[in-house]
Amino acid sequence: QITLKESGPTLVKPTQTLTLTCTFSEFSLSTSGVGVGWIRQPPEKALEWLALIYWNDDKRYRPSLKSRLTITKDTSKNQVVLTMTNMDPVDTATYYCAHTGGYYKVDYWGPGTLVTVSS
């Protein structure tokens, strides 16, 4: 059974950098076609893709946030890390880690972690 779980701070101050880690099991990010990404959902708002990294280290970023985002993977640790710089209160959201086998079909989700940006 594939599982993913997000970890990181629940509270960050404006201008700080957020680092979130997704730790997963029962699949390998070295398998062709597999991707792991990050999706966020501000309170009472819609889902939005932030970034995705593929098995071959190819990466995709949300254009409006590209300058602030970095996604990396550590295949040996079964982890994907997302960093987001210059955090702002509008970045307050639940951040989900997601597994896709292609074409942005998310077949497995982490439980999500609520990150609040406040001084």
Add this chain to the structure above:
Amino acid sequence: QSALTQPPSASGSPGQSVTISCTGTSSDVGGYNFVSWYQQHPGKAPKLMIYEVSKRPSGVPDRFSGSKSGNTASLTVSGLQAEDEADYYCSSYAGTNILGVFGTGTKVTVL
């Protein structure tokens, strides 16, 4: 890369059917047969209900069905049950070099 358009709300009585639309463009919904639908209960992670326009993952009841015409995809829930009350989001592939796009979300209420 704009969000796909969904109606904010939809409702039906138990046993009835409800259909949710998801309108995009020829660059996403209309250009590919890679539309997915997700169900999200309050405080929970979304769950994949439909993929590739009309395919159901194992374990999803056949009361859930999907279709597409032009730039608009649709999700139909037949035989509504109380547990179907949730938010529903569509999503579409939008090309090789960009991220996928989600819909604006629809709250389904079972009356």
